[in-house]
Amino acid sequence: MKVPFVALAKQHKVFKSEILSMISHALDEAAFIGGENVAKFEEEFAEFCNTSHCVGVSSGTDALRFALIAVGIGAGDEVITVPNTFIATTEAITQVGARPVFVDIDPVTYNMDVSQLEGVVTDKTRAILPVHLYGQAADMDPIMELARKFNLSVIEDACQAHGALYKGNSCGSMADAGCFSFYPGKNLGACGEGGAVVTDNAELAGSVRMLRNHGQKEKYIHEIEGYNGRLDAIQAGILRIKLKQLKDWNDARIGIAACYQRLLSDIPFIRLPQEATYATRCVYHLYVVLAEKRDELRQYLYAKGIETGLHYPVPLHLQKAYEHLGYKKGDFPVAEQVAEKLLSLPIYPEMTEAQVEYVADSIKSFYTLSKNGKI
Ligand SMILES: Cc1ncc(COP(=O)(O)O)c(C=O)c1O
Known part of the structure; x- marks a missing residue:
């Protein structure tokens, strides 16, 4: 798929x-x-x-x-x-x-x-x-x-x-x-x-x-x-x-996020997005998890036909473009730690339930194989 x-x-x-x-x-x-x-x-x-x-x-x-x-x-x-x-x-x-x-950023949101x-x-x-x-x-x-x-x-x-x-x-x-x-x-x-x-x-x-x-x-x-x-x-x-479709599209994204949440919540190697109580409607432009062995997981998913994204792999204070601002590694530890593990899973209103299940199953199979030393 x-x-x-x-x-x-x-x-x-x-x-x-x-x-x-x-x-x-x-x-x-x-x-x-x-x-x-x-x-x-x-x-x-x-x-x-x-x-x-x-x-x-x-x-x-x-x-x-x-x-x-x-x-x-x-x-x-x-x-x-x-x-x-x-x-x-x-x-x-x-x-x-x-x-x-x-x-720096809040480690939960x-x-x-x-x-x-x-x-x-x-x-x-x-x-x-x-x-x-x-x-x-x-x-x-x-x-x-x-x-x-x-x-x-x-x-x-x-x-x-x-x-x-x-x-x-x-x-x-x-x-x-x-x-x-x-x-x-x-x-x-x-x-x-x-x-x-x-x-x-x-x-x-x-x-x-x-x-x-x-x-x-x-x-x-x-x-x-x-x-x-x-x-x-x-x-x-x-x-x-x-x-005219935006509300329904956002509802669909929220539904997909709930589906991921349900299917992935028992995997100890990934941290799922958490909604703050004040964030009364999260519209999931991106569904970003923090994943152990992120790069290997990403490659594995790619081989299974699943595209993922990195938003964003290098925090701005560590970008060459901002060297002149004088920041260094360690200045924003939460942002830096999150950047190393984040992985954006596919999420869009047109995604089918079968596709969401396939992504979740593939993530599960990656960690099972990895635990058994097969990856
Ligand atoms: C957080 C954020 N700020 C600003 C922009 C800039 O928007 P645009 O690409 O339309 O210039 C984007 C989009 O790419 C964004 O995600």
């Missing part, structure tokens, strides 16, 4: 005719930049996130970058985040001229260890950038409390958390702004690049609107220098079609 890591082609088959007719309409109207699909998607996604505003942009990275600029982060500022995220989180920080400052935040606040700290990793909410209340105490902005990286909840609140809706990616494999993915900033702050939304469009509100009148960072109209049209 083959179990790919994602199965987007299967997902698109269901919507192919709807998507093709939307594209055909866009071609007839020559509506590629801005227009109805972008405006409507922004309305619909803001409603989904329970925020007053949504601004479509060209990627999650741009969403983060524009949100940071919009709250006034720039050269010389420090932004606190985690080392176990996709590099886009920190690229956004450095590309606005600021410096990422890391705190793999999200920001909020107890370490106060210890790294300096007179240059201007913002906190928590990541709702793998689809589970970071512990926002203590983050917001600390932000109030030190007058810091908070930008949520919700690029892996479309529809996830924290104490009933949508991820992305709790801080100054929330940033989403619609990279194809995300819980809500475009057929290309896309992203969004959601916020309740009209002024902030206005700034992001200008930033994504060369700093102009009115054509060729530039209040500031901006970027070419718009969400294109065809992607917005596709996102509108797919957004």
